[in-house]
Amino acid sequence: MRYSGFRVIKEALTGHKGWTPAWRDASPQADYDYVIIGGGGHGLAAAYYLAAQFGGKRIAVLEKGWIGGGNVGRNTTIIRSNYMLDGNEPFYEFSLKLWEGLEQELNYNAMVSQRGILNLVHSDAQRDGARRRGNAMILNGSDAELLDTEGVRKLYPFLNFDNARFPIKGGLLHRRGGTVRHDAVAWGYARGADQLGVDIIQNCEVTGFRIENGKVKGVETSRGYIGAKKVASSVAGSSSRVMSLAGLRLPIESHVLQAFVSEGLKPTIPGVITFGAGHFYCSQSDKGGLVFGGDIDGYNSYAQRGNLPVVEDVVESGVALIPALGRVRLLRGWGGIMDMSMDGTPFIDRTPIDGLYFNGGWCYGGFKATPAAGWCLAHLLATDTPHETATAYRLDRFRTGHIVDEKGQGAQPNLH
């Protein structure tokens, strides 16, 4: 069924009796050409592009719970192409271009809203850093504008400009960045993939791999054995657990990241703001809630919930930047499990096991990557070569020395 304004009006007039499920609830078949583990944004996007762009057939996505129940439905929905390093920025720019055409391509309203992201700077050194990053972005075809204090004041007059410790000296504005309705991304890709014949199999947990002579033959699941020519793992925070079933140890630690939403307010914050002197970033959802977050809790966790010190830290930073927040009530908070890599950069690569592929290590920034990660994983699965924007995302880069460390923190995942 195609969605359109006409369709909405027709259904409204006929009691909404004509809507059909957006995708089939498929049962597993005995074998597939491609099995993708993980029905998050990345796994569903990979299945969609594999079928739509690379002529892939007999594809299944296996999800242990329900699609969209992982990080794709837990994140703070920010998309941007404002990385600095060569290995990264072309990839994120590719991703942002895919976001720009996504809703037309999928015939699905994902509420892609390019409302602009402002990274604030509070010192001369930070301004130099922002200028350098902005130049790198522009050289890679993205957009960046350096604002002075007055420029920031025009956009956001309510910020605390004269904080004695962290005065606002300006900001780097990335106008094409913004937010997207996160669950709609999972649902839109699921619907698109389903229409191309992909089986989306929920409540199907992968519990093991069948590997013979160094080649993968299929996966053991809670719904029985499923044979496959090629298997890709795309399970975000569960990456180490799933890949350990194939005997692999990864350069990844799992950490919890929290996010929060306030009561609904009238339109207050038109874009996305990030504080440059503490761990806080904020935007406003279309329902009116302020959506905000900060840093990961900082210790290994699979709990999908965090602890109070980080709540306190985020709220303190928020009030330091936007004093008016002091009167706002927090509605709820939640957590998701991040696959933090050793240099803060992801992996889209083959593994030492023939026919087994890995997509992971997305840290807290994999939502914006969803379209490109899906596309590049599909490219790798179909052609056995990396996509031109994802050549740096190798699993063996720590061995060869080709690390991509945007923050320059070294092998300390909780600092990335």
Next chain:
Amino acid sequence: MIINHPLLGPRDAAEFVYLGDAGLIDRPDWQADDAAQAFHDYMYLRDNPAGLHRELWFHEQGDRSWLVVTRNTVTHEITNVELARDVAIAQGRGQ
């Protein structure tokens, strides 16, 4: 989370800084034939288990001692806390 410090008693985890897997105590022998391989694995690869995890915490806002904390990464429950010094000596390091 509350970390029951062996010397100071129960302390708020916010007083501590987290380093990671307690396997970091076992620094490889730099003179061994396979040193390059061993350092790669030591530095970059992690078991990253869901369940019991032995990990290093530094009491930065306190007595500045290193602790080995055994904690469940699924529930955040802490079941054992040792001085990293004692653990290292028991493993025959630091002589």
